[in-house]
Amino acid sequence: MFKSISWQMYLYAVSIVTCIYYLTVILLFFRTEVSVFTKKLLRRGTKHQFESSTISSSHTQVLQQKLEEVKELLAVFGKGGDRTELLAVIRSFLAGYNRGYLSDHKDALILLIATQAANLCGFELSDSEIENCFPDIDE
Numbered sequence: 001m002f003k004s005i006s007w008q009m010y011l012y013a014v015s016i017v018t019c020i021y022y023l024t025v026i027l028l029f030f031r032t033e034v035s036v037f038t039k040k041l042l043r044r045g046t047k048h049q050f051e052s053s054t055i056s057s058s059h060t061q062v063l064q065q066k067l068e069e070v071k072e073l074l075a076v077f078g079k080g081g082d083r084t085e086l087l088a089v090i091r092s093f094l095a096g097y098n099r100g101y102l103s104d105h106k107d108a109l110i111l112l113i114a115t116q117a118a119n120l121c122g123f124e125l126s127d128s129e130i131e132n133c134f135p136d137i138d139e
Contacts, residue, residue, distance in 0.1 A: 063105050066097065067112055074116045083123055091133040099135070106134065 027034060073093055077086060090113060094102075110130045117123045 062098070062101050063108060066101075066105065066109065069093070070109065070112055071116055071120075074113070074120045077121055079120075079122050081121070083125075086117065086121060086123060086125075087129060087133055090130065094134050097135075102134065106131075 070093070073089065074086075077089055081089075094109075110127055113130050114125050114127065117125045
């Protein structure tokens, strides 16, 4: 039976068993250091994920705040004014908008202004009319 096993296969099996043994001994002896190291690695990965979620949540908060301001603005304007006054009010509101967020939020703002103007003010504003109210982003 032992004549069918080559020296190469024997040394290969012994080296695998030896590696497993020493790996087990090292992990048992240094288990606190290994756990601290793995926690640091996990914490570092979570930190980067947390930073990106903080950035996106601040983006979302700014958008929600501006959408509420647009709703309030159109509710105050109501059905009492005309189309040119409404566009002037929208233009002045958008002029004070942070240009860093403006390009990201433009589509959402256009959609909201169009629907809220139709509901609250009785005006059907086209997307191009609303888009003309936006200041140039390149400035």
